[in-house]
Amino acid sequence: MTKKLSMQQIILTLQQYWSAQGCMLMQAYDTEKGAGTMSPYTFLRAIGPEPWNAAYVEPSRRPADGRYAENPNRLYQHHQFQVVMKPSPENIQDLYLNSLKELGIDPLEHDIRFVEDNWENPSMGCAGVGWEVWLDGMEVSQFTYFQIVGGLEVDPVTSEITYGLERLASYIQDVDSVFDLEWGDGVLYGDIFREPEIEHSTYGFETSNQKMLMQMFDDYEGEAKKQIANGLVHPAYDYILKCSHTFNLLDARGAVSVTERAGYLSRIRRMAHSVARAFVAKRKEFGFPLIKDEKKRQALLKDGEDKK
Amino acid sequence: MAHTFLLEIGLEEMPAHVVTPSIKQLVQKTRKYLKEQRISFDDITPFSTPRRLAIQISGLADKQPDIDKEVKGPAKKIALDKDGNWSKAAQGFTRGQGVTVDDITFKELKGTDYVYVEKHIAGQSVETVLAGLKDVVTGMTFPTMMKWGSYHFEYIRPIKWLVALLDDKVIPFQILDIKTDRQTRGHRFLGKTIVLKNATDYEDALTKQFVVADAKKRKSEIKTQIEQIASDNNWVIKLNPDLLEEVTNLVEWPTAFTGSFDEKYLTIPDEVLITSMRDHQRFFYVLDQDGKLLPHFVSVRNGNADHIQNVVAGNERVLAARLSDAMFFYQEDQKLTIDDYVEKLKSVSFHDKISTMYEKMQRVAVIAANLGQKLGLTDAQIKDVVRAAHIYKFDLVTGMVGEFAELQGVMGEKYALLNGENPVVAQAIREHYMPISADGDLPESTVGAVLAIADKLDSILTFFAAGMIPSGSNDPYALRRQATGIVRIVRTNKWHLDQEMVDAAIDAETSANVAPDLDQKAQVKAVGGFLKDRIKVTLLGEKVKHDVVDAVIGGPNTDLLDNFTIAQVLSDHQNDDDFKGTIEALTRVLRIAQKADKSKVTAVDTSLFDNDSEPKLKAAVDNVAQQASELDIPAYYNVLAALKPVINDYFDATMVMAKDEKVKNNRLSQLSQLSDLILRMGDLNQLIVK
Numbered sequence: 001m002t003k004k005l006s007m008q009q010i011i012l013t014l015q016q017y018w019s020a021q022g023c024m025l026m027q028a029y030d031t032e033k034g035a036g037t038m039s040p041y042t043f044l045r046a047i048g049p050e051p052w053n054a055a056y057v058e059p060s061r062r063p064a065d066g067r068y069a070e071n072p073n074r075l076y077q078h079h080q081f082q083v084v085m086k087p088s089p090e091n092i093q094d095l096y097l098n099s100l101k102e103l104g105i106d107p108l109e110h111d112i113r114f115v116e117d118n119w120e121n122p123s124m125g126c127a128g129v130g131w132e133v134w135l136d137g138m139e140v141s142q143f144t145y146f147q148i149v150g151g152l153e154v155d156p157v158t159s160e161i162t163y164g165l166e167r168l169a170s171y172i173q174d175v176d177s178v179f180d181l182e183w184g185d186g187v188l189y190g191d192i193f194r195e196p197e198i199e200h201s202t203y204g205f206e207t208s209n210q211k212m213l214m215q216m217f218d219d220y221e222g223e224a225k226k227q228i229a230n231g232l233v234h235p236a237y238d239y240i241l242k243c244s245h246t247f248n249l250l251d252a253r254g255a256v257s258v259t260e261r262a263g264y265l266s267r268i269r270r271m272a273h274s275v276a277r278a279f280v281a282k283r284k285e286f287g288f289p290l291i292k293d294e295k296k297r298q299a300l301l302k303d304g305e306d307k308k
Numbered sequence: 309m310a311h312t313f314l315l316e317i318g319l320e321e322m323p324a325h326v327v328t329p330s331i332k333q334l335v336q337k338t339r340k341y342l343k344e345q346r347i348s349f350d351d352i353t354p355f356s357t358p359r360r361l362a363i364q365i366s367g368l369a370d371k372q373p374d375i376d377k378e379v380k381g382p383a384k385k386i387a388l389d390k391d392g393n394w395s396k397a398a399q400g401f402t403r404g405q406g407v408t409v410d411d412i413t414f415k416e417l418k419g420t421d422y423v424y425v426e427k428h429i430a431g432q433s434v435e436t437v438l439a440g441l442k443d444v445v446t447g448m449t450f451p452t453m454m455k456w457g458s459y460h461f462e463y464i465r466p467i468k469w470l471v472a473l474l475d476d477k478v479i480p481f482q483i484l485d486i487k488t489d490r491q492t493r494g495h496r497f498l499g500k501t502i503v504l505k506n507a508t509d510y511e512d513a514l515t516k517q518f519v520v521a522d523a524k525k526r527k528s529e530i531k532t533q534i535e536q537i538a539s540d541n542n543w544v545i546k547l548n549p550d551l552l553e554e555v556t557n558l559v560e561w562p563t564a565f566t567g568s569f570d571e572k573y574l575t576i577p578d579e580v581l582i583t584s585m586r587d588h589q590r591f592f593y594v595l596d597q598d599g600k601l602l603p604h605f606v607s608v609r610n611g612n613a614d615h616i617q618n619v620v621a622g623n624e625r626v627l628a629a630r631l632s633d634a635m636f637f638y639q640e641d642q643k644l645t646i647d648d649y650v651e652k653l654k655s656v657s658f659h660d661k662i663s664t665m666y667e668k669m670q671r672v673a674v675i676a677a678n679l680g681q682k683l684g685l686t687d688a689q690i691k692d693v694v695r696a697a698h699i700y701k702f703d704l705v706t707g708m709v710g711e712f713a714e715l716q717g718v719m720g721e722k723y724a725l726l727n728g729e730n731p732v733v734a735q736a737i738r739e740h741y742m743p744i745s746a747d748g749d750l751p752e753s754t755v756g757a758v759l760a761i762a763d764k765l766d767s768i769l770t771f772f773a774a775g776m777i778p779s780g781s782n783d784p785y786a787l788r789r790q791a792t793g794i795v796r797i798v799r800t801n802k803w804h805l806d807q808e809m810v811d812a813a814i815d816a817e818t819s820a821n822v823a824p825d826l827d828q829k830a831q832v833k834a835v836g837g838f839l840k841d842r843i844k845v846t847l848l849g850e851k852v853k854h855d856v857v858d859a860v861i862g863g864p865n866t867d868l869l870d871n872f873t874i875a876q877v878l879s880d881h882q883n884d885d886d887f888k889g890t891i892e893a894l895t896r897v898l899r900i901a902q903k904a905d906k907s908k909v910t911a912v913d914t915s916l917f918d919n920d921s922e923p924k925l926k927a928a929v930d931n932v933a934q935q936a937s938e939l940d941i942p943a944y945y946n947v948l949a950a951l952k953p954v955i956n957d958y959f960d961a962t963m964v965m966a967k968d969e970k971v972k973n974n975r976l977s978q979l980s981q982l983s984d985l986i987l988r989m990g991d992l993n994q995l996i997v998k
Contacts, residue, residue, distance in 0.1 A: 072629070
């Protein structure tokens with residue numbers, strides 16, 4: 001390793017690199033979520049015929065993974081750098097490997113492997129095929145070709161690359177605890193995130209108001225369904241994300257029995273399926289504006305009436 | 309001239325477990341195709357790495373052999389019109405065959421004259437035949453298939469390049485946008501793209517580009533390197549064949565290296581260390597000459613030895629993080645007692661339609677005690693199995709099993725010992741999961757075996773009672789595997805387990821007030837059938853004849869062990885000289901007894917006898933009935949077989965379906981009694997006797 005990049009330099013480097021590959025730099029989506037995949041910039045945009053290339057940092061909240069800042073690698077909230085390209089480029093693996101070179105990771109000086117890992121998110125009705133990328137034995141990225149999103153078969157296929165920023169940075173900076181990472185300008189990760197980690201862990205495991213959360217889940221679900229019926233895809237999707245996060249909070253609290261768990265997940269899945277269908281219909285109403293090939297666009301607008 | 313052909317499919321990294329079956333499939337499908345195409349060749353050499361499937365076909369002929377073939381056309385009377393000219397039918401036929409009417413001859417077939425022509429089919433060139441391999445490539449099947457880009461075609465992973473080279477010529481075909489060429493790619497990082505002059509250059513050319521294309525050579529190279537490391541360090545390294553195979557299919561250019569971890573982690577149980585190394589990181593673990601685990605590991609890099617210190621350091625870090633987690637769990641877990649964990653199981657669901665895990669353990673304790681008594685366990689063993697049953701799932705709520713799910717049972721044993729449980733109890737906790745696969749190891753201890761049966765039986769009974777019965781390929785709770793486990797354990801231990809015992813165990817649950825709120829009794833028969841079905845699969849797998857298996861499974865005997873013994877005895881006697889006569893006599897009884905109206909079957913009244921054969925048969929049947937419970941199955945068969953002359957005499961002298969209703973019923977009652985005795989050897993009607 002020649003240079004030790006700070007967290008923010010890593011983010012800047014990846015943004016620079018992927019924007020040069022034609023990705024739009026989106027911003028983190030402002031609703032709580034468990035993974036970058038759940039951002040509308042991935043979940044919704046992976047559905048339907050329109051092309052889409054985007055990259056963004058996504059803070060990802062997983063209440064059950066909180067460890068009161070006591071575990072060197074487990075966090076209530078970690079950061080993912082998400083790259084989605086649709087249709088998946090022919091050279092996507094090479095593009096990814098070049099991004100590692102940009103970060104100072106020369107494949108000839110390391111052992112980089114693509115190890116099978118088929119990804120599934122049943123609660124969002126998603127499945128994909130791909131790999132974990134191992135850097136000297138450490139999983140630093142997830143690489144997925146989406147096959148099904150929101151219960152719909154994708155066409156064309158979106159490739160998704162998710163860098164685990166804390167892990168990657170720990171490797172690059174050679175530190176054993178994420179709290180010792182340099183975020184930037186001498187400020188440590190722990191200086192910024194130790195307190196929220198402890199507080200969110202305490203909240204998630206000890207003090208959250210279960211009754212209120214259960215009520216909120218029901219209310220959010222009701223609102224999501226209503227807005228899907230109104231054809232308001234994005235407001236509906238926000239409420240689905242809120243449902244998902246609320247469920248995660250309940251789950252972390254141990255408030256959800258095994259029976260109820262399956263019930264909650266299938267409620268989220270049903271909403272994810274209907275919002276996915278609604279999104280495609282809506283994009284079609286808008287005339288699939290991201291398709292620049294006019295002939296193809298017209299053909300897609302004409303056909304498919306019978307497909308769903 | 310003999311030709312060599314090279315086909316290479318270049319792919320993004322395939323899953324390691326897919327590589328070997330896929331190359332076998334490619335060879336097999338190619339062989340079949342070439343045979344169908346009638347083109348001769350000497351051999352097919354396979355090559356496979358994570359990024360390529362390739363075959364080299366040697367000794368290929370120039371072309372298919374020509375064929376001269378006689379083709380039958382219309383009947384003569386249709387081929388010629390009334391003036392003797394060729395009809396349209398005849399002209400059409402010859403045109404279709406690529407010949408002319410001048411080539412027609414007539415031949416007689418079953419009294420009618422038909423048109424025949426001799427047709428010469430020129431063999432196709434090897435180039436044409438090989439171009440057809442496109443369908444072989446696209447026709448491959450894989451356990452998971454995927455789409456990519458804008459294509460609808462599905463394959464194991466995206467296809468990146470295709471090489472199809474006949475000697476020095478490219479055989480053109482195209483899959484999606486990829487055209488066959490003579491370019492192959494070397495190692496992803498060390499190598500470069502190269503142009504192959506000739507199909508025979510393949511292996512050597514790739515070696516220069518840091519790819520050992522021959523999987524066998526790659527595997528043996530890895531083996532040699534690891535053995536060298538072991539001997540240099542005076543270590544013992546067990547080359548687990550599955551891991552070696554996986555590692556072989558994760559790398560194209562293997563370089564083995566060693567790493568270490570802090571000695572303090574050696575206080576963690578070996579199983580945890582080995583799982584972390586082998587299953588999570590694909591490392592080989594290292595022992596000293598006395599078989600003690602050492603704080604080192606061996607792994608294999610996909611690359612050369614340059615900068616290997618980075619690779620070592622990185623892998624050591626990853627392992628250290630895992631072991632530090634494991635150490636934390638190991639220490640934390642010991643802060644609670646087994647009772648604390650058992651208490652937690654009161655809020656862990658076994659299945660939400662059935663009960664909690666805690667309640668399951670309560671039931672299993674009753675079943676195990678009940679079965680244990682009948683299976684002849686000592687008082688001490690029964691005490692141990694009951695204790696084990698009351699706690700055996702406790703490790704599910706420990707931190708270690710939460711993190712390393714594959715260590716369930718293993719950690720149970722460790723923690724039980726640390727908590728002062730006796731070794732028999734601890735071992736049973738580990739063994740109750742066994743067998744883990746259809747042909748996995750069975751529990752070694754008696755107590756473990758009884759606990760394993762009780763646990764599995766409870767799962768099957770309660771799932772059936774809750775309406776979750778496996779059907780077709782739908783068996784989400786792997787109940788078939790559990791049933792196979794029960795069948796294998798009773799067979800190995802020579803234990804008798806029948807439906808009566810299952811009934812009794814359920815009754816015991818009820819009296820102990822631990823029965824689930826489900827009707828298990830109503831499912832006993834179905835569960836019996838489910839278990840017998842596993843016996844059937846086992847016997848057929850052991851090549852026992854179908855008719856014997858059908859006879860055994862079709863019989864009313866619910867004792868699992870007896871079913872195996874009966875199959876053995878029937879198979880043993882199948883070639884006896886008098887087997888046919890014996891079975892015919894016995895099945896004649898079965899058939900006629902079926903005519904009996906069960907409600908009218910009574911004790912046999914000797915005053916209704918009217919010939920000598922009747923008392924003789926009665927005496928013989930009574931004799932069999934008396935001995936039935938004492939005899940083992942081989943002896944019981946002999947006793948039944950000895951009835952043959954008595955039965956035959958009886959039928960010669962006696963008209964069973966007599967006009968007098970009383971006499972008829974008396975005779976049918978006699979035969980029913982005998983029939984019940986015979987059925988204990990299975991439904992002999994199913995046997996095919998020649």
